[in-house]
Amino acid sequence: MSSSxxxxxxxxxxxxxxxxxxxxxxxxxxxxxxxxxxxxxxxDEIEEGNAILDMLEQQEKADWEEQQQEQKKDQK
Structure with a gap:
């Protein structure tokens, strides 16, 4: 899944x-x-695509939250 x-x-x-x-x-x-x-x-395959989208959304959120924490550290 390198496209993720x-x-x-x-x-x-x-x-x-x-x-x-x-x-x-x-x-x-x-x-x-x-x-x-x-x-x-x-x-059936659209459902599988939805599951992939759910995972991509979760990863996007986790990456964004990590970036926010790093920015807060950099500002201190």
């Missing part, structure tokens, strides 16, 4: 972590997102 790196760390610390729609937009739309993970636009 595409969205990771691309969030702007002032704006917050990328949203689900921003992640999808970064792939050029939902079909491209699905296909980049070897998934088709079929109900």
């Amino acid at each position: 790196k595409k969205s990771a760390s691309s969030s702007n610390s002032k704006e917050g972590p990328q949203t689900r729609s921003q992640i999808i937009k970064g792939f050029g739309g939902r079909p491209n997102f699905q296909y980049s993970y070897g998934l088709k636009m079929e109900p």
Whole structure:
């Protein structure tokens, strides 16, 4: 899943972590997102894509929170 790196760390610390729609937009739309993970636009595979999106969103949030903590340390 090296494509997950595409969205990771691309969030702007002032704006917050990328949203689900921003992640999808970064792939050029939902079909491209699905296909980049070897998934088709079929109900079962869309569910799998949703699970991947959930993980990407969680990672975005964790990365953003880590960046915020580092910035606070740097300001001290």
